[in-house]
Amino acid sequence: MNKKCMGVDIGGTSVKVGLFESTGELLDKWEVPTRKEEHGKYILSDVAASIRQRLAEKQIAVADLAGIGMGAPGPVLPNGFVEVCVNLGWKNLNPQEQLSGLLDGIPVRSANDANVAALGEMWQGGGKGYHDIVMVTLGTGVGGGVVMDQKIIAGQHGLGGEIGHIHVRDEETEVCNCGGVGCLEQVASATGIAGEARRTMAASDKPSSLRQYGDDVTAKNVLDEAKAGDAMACEIVEVVSRYLGLVLSQITMIIDPERFVIGGGVSRAGTFLTDAIERYYDKYTPISKQKASIGLAQLGNDAGIFGAARLILD
């Protein structure tokens, strides 16, 4: 019998937990509030208690699981050690060892949550059927995850997949939270797109349907108004897509994956956005028509639990 496995995705507000067949079928999922007090010392024991309870209800023994995978919101060393997770209050601990200890020594593996989400999309989402994918998550920031030969490339110093901090724009003047100036995240995240809209409105007197939103303009407003044909909104989408297409081209010339998967809230704009990105990706990659395709993420907020569960199946 193929054993079941679990995926745990630790977020700043809640911990998502999923129970899976080893074939990738999601059997059950639930959430546990993230207790951040006292440097997050209760998070893992809360998770372990919740897992024990749910398994008991289902009459599944802990020993019947192949193991548990876990995604954490920060850099995770190959041995599972976490130096710091700002969002959780964690400092210098090994959550993978701790969770294993709390659950009778069951195998636990862990990795950074953005990388884990990429693995999830490869397994059962927008990258299903591919072994080499790069996921780009356009949310509050721009995250990334690189999966080669079905394995996460976390990098030697935890910088693998940090594509939001690739420098793309020399003319930028504001400083990114990484300390850089002109990062992809500063223009292509939801925050970045909204900022770009405010700056574009301020820079001219041209009429635009974006002006109705004033300084509260959001990335969704920009993409919706661009779809509706507003010239200024379209111009902003072109700028954003150009930098994203450029970065996909850079990735292709370095590791040449099979598939790019675009996720995060901004990706809800769908093929309207990916088609624009693809035009610039093609422009900056004339060397070959044979290159990675671009698709949309499909697992939404569940990518983390899928990828975490997949971690344990290697």
Added chain:
Amino acid sequence: MNKKCMGVDIGGTSVKVGLFESTGELLDKWEVPTRKEEHGKYILSDVAASIRQRLAEKQIAVADLAGIGMGAPGPVLPNGFVEVCVNLGWKNLNPQEQLSGLLDGIPVRSANDANVAALGEMWQGGGKGYHDIVMVTLGTGVGGGVVMDQKIIAGQHGLGGEIGHIHVRDEETEVCNCGGVGCLEQVASATGIAGEARRTMAASDKPSSLRQYGDDVTAKNVLDEAKAGDAMACEIVEVVSRYLGLVLSQITMIIDPERFVIGGGVSRAGTFLTDAIERYYDKYTPISKQKASIGLAQLGNDAGIFGAARLILD
């Protein structure tokens, strides 16, 4: 007894062959002229005959070899198939199968020559002791090779390591031979540096020791005069180093290797060049002080035979 192995590096003028201990010690090396007539049909039989003769002289049986690795100047599919090697006249053949057939069915593995050179530098050169390296070869063009976990990342469409064709310069007007405009190769190859020098001289009347070379100025002239303190030459080295540092930063944010190895003729400028590259690499990677170091290649033209031999040891 550890078996010996061989590395074959097929170039447009000559084929380099090396005999190695499996520990990486080079026991012998020699060259065979590349006969390109009739679509290069004699190249592999010449190589096989030369190998048989040399082994006979040394009283080594073909069966005493663990195998032969081979680097070819073009894209090589995972099964060894080569669609086209322009420099050799090869079209639609499997040189790895052919060489094996010519040598009693001995194991033969092959890969693209730039990737193989990176593997060689990882094994016994500037990347020795590291498992994840990226080599950047600054020669007539800009080549690259990505090695992760001691394995070449050739990519799904043979574009892995094609970092010379990353778009870096929006202001470029000339077209690169890849069809792109503004590729790294157009500014950071030996050809590109010389072109940059000609353009910089033509763009002003400023005095410079570069002017003595006129339109025959070379990359070596630029680096030598920059070392001697010429302001215009220094300015050109800064431009070149900025784009190189930017691309190293991009690579770090994607796969975060342990070590960059800079090779090719231009790299003879030594740490004068790598120090300049490192300043910009640091500038564009403020996110972390913990990142891949930069070193010089050490194997010169032998990198190919070293890497080819290493191919067979996996």
